[in-house]
């Protein structure tokens with residue numbers, strides 16, 4: 001690993017923040033699982049700004065985004081966010097070696113001078129933004145705003161299953177779906193793909209907020225989603241699933257974790273002319289910027305969003321929106337309280353030791369998630 005191994009001497013006797021290199025899993029190019037490489041030569045991400053918080057990672061979890069990013073998904077837009085000058089050409093900064101992993105549960109080891117909310121020794125959790133180095137390493141450094149105190153009632157492995165899906169669900173349901181704790185009790189919400197990471201979290205959040213929740217999932221996930229509080233469940237593999245959904249009372253909000261053909265069906269299930277909202281997490285934005293370049297890709301995505309939004313408001317009086325993950329430590333503080341109150345349970349389907357990160361990716365890549373896949377780092 002020319003370039004860094006010379007300056008990266010591991011000194012186990014020094015404090016973590018003085019240690020100069022750390023173990024972790026990196027990729028040096030995009031591709032299939034073979035590009036994941038274990039190394040002990042990653043420079044430690046030390047505190048460089050007054051708002052930085054350096055965390056020793058105890059557990060991480062994987063999301064479909066990790067599989068996609070391993071293959072280069074989002075590279076164009078994420079590179080711009082990491083190195084704004086890269087818009088001028090490929091000479092301006094490289095994303096490699098890239099550390100994947102979007103969730104962390106761990107302990108603060110160092111803080112910048114302006115950090116007030118957390119301190120060294122605190123147990124914290126966070127969702128690592130995709131443009132930052134990830135959590136499949138011994139340490140990760142984030143800004144204070146992204147970090148929150150971990151719920152006390154669950155282990156690090158359990159806690160690591162929640163932040164990224166929680167920040168995504170909250171951003172989608174609150175910012176795009178217009179829901180909140182105090183306005184959900186008379187709302188009917190449909191969650192498609194309810195058995196995965198975002199779905200299992202969203203069911204519990206919406207039930208804690210008092211909403212009526214209908215879920216689509218495979219038949220063998222019905223017990224799981226009902227156990228998390230789903231009021232009604234439709235097996236999407238059943239031949240008459242569309243008819244079953246169409247016969248139900250119409251919905252105020254749809255959170256679509258599936259996209260594709262589900263989109264059209266779901267749009268037709270919303271209450272017309274009453275402010276109902278369709279929010280999909282499956283958007284073409286990053287695919288477009290990857291395949292068409294920044295400007296064309298963003299224009300194409302923007303015009304597709306605008307035309308669908310216009311079409312749906314004119315024809316059915318429903319709002320069509322895209323939902324995105326957004327970093328938000330204070331929102332995780334609220335989730336932490338719900339976890340400690342027993343209202344949100346971590347749904348961990350599989351756990352892997354740090355030596356088996358490629359196996360964890362393989363598991364996720366097989367699909368059919370039932371909650372989350374966690375990696376124990378420490």
Ligand code: NDP
Pocket residue numbers: 063064065165168192193194195196197198199216217218236257258262280281282283323324325367368369370371
């Ligand atoms: P998961 O892989 O954890 O879950 C997907 C779930 O959907 C699985 O349980 C799967 O089980 C189920 N499923 C598949 N097909 C259907 C179908 N037709 N109807 C109902 N259920 C189905 O994904 P996540 O929950 O983490 O994420 C959901 C989606 O949101 C992904 O596409 C992800 O990339 C995207 N996402 C987007 C974000 C953004 O910022 N825009 C952020 C986070 C996620 P089975 O196949 O057995 O039925």
